[in-house]
Amino acid sequence: MISEYHIAMVNAVAITAPKVIFKKFQINSCIAGTRIVMEVLKKFHFKNLKPLVVEANLFNETYVKKGRTPESHEEAQTWLEEGAWQVVLGEKTETPPTGIWPGHLVLLIDGTSIFDVTIVQANRPHKNINLSPIFTTVPENFVREEDKCGLIFNNCMVVYTPHMENKSYQTYRDWHDLSITKSAVNEVYYEVKDILGKKI
Secondary structure, eight states: OOOHHHHHHHHHHHHHHHHHHHHHSOTTOHHHHHHHHHHHHHHTTOOOEEEEEEEEEEEOHHHHTTOSOOSSHHHHHHHHHHTOOEEEESOOOSSOOTTOOOSEEEEEETTTEEEETTGGGGOBGGGTBOOOOEEEEOOHHHHHSOOOEEEEETTEEEEEEEOTTOOGGGGSHHHHOHHHHHHHHHHHHHHHHHHHTSOO
16 A cells, blocks of 8 residues: 555656656656666665556547547548547567667556656647656556556546566666666656655
């Protein structure tokens, strides 16, 4: 169970981390972003933190109002013309671009909540997709049985599909070489302390 204190901590990290992450890394740096927030939260004595590979499907309000997925390619094209829009992060592909990790990484906290600090890379303001970092509880079977989890934020739907067995992010330097993220971790840590107005 996450306490109110820890919720306030995560919310403060959500405010500060994106600007630091995107100043030092590319906007699609979910591996570095997750490593950074994980190390920051460790400094604030969070114990049960685990990275989690997911696929994230985002649907704008026009799409959500349809209440279903299109039944044909032709219908999908019609919806597209009407402004229905979808963005996918971490879609499994047979041949991902060279040097690009084909996944999306979030942080699982206490086995009950996910913290997705780099979901903002999927924002498409011109398509009415405008999201902030996501911190939310998830159903128990989301982690245990790999069920999908659909959530509504700012009139958009985000559907997460976990891939518990996928540990491929561990081979990337942004994850295993802590010297790469150290300065960002420290910057976020001290900014969060300033926001909270106390020494911890």
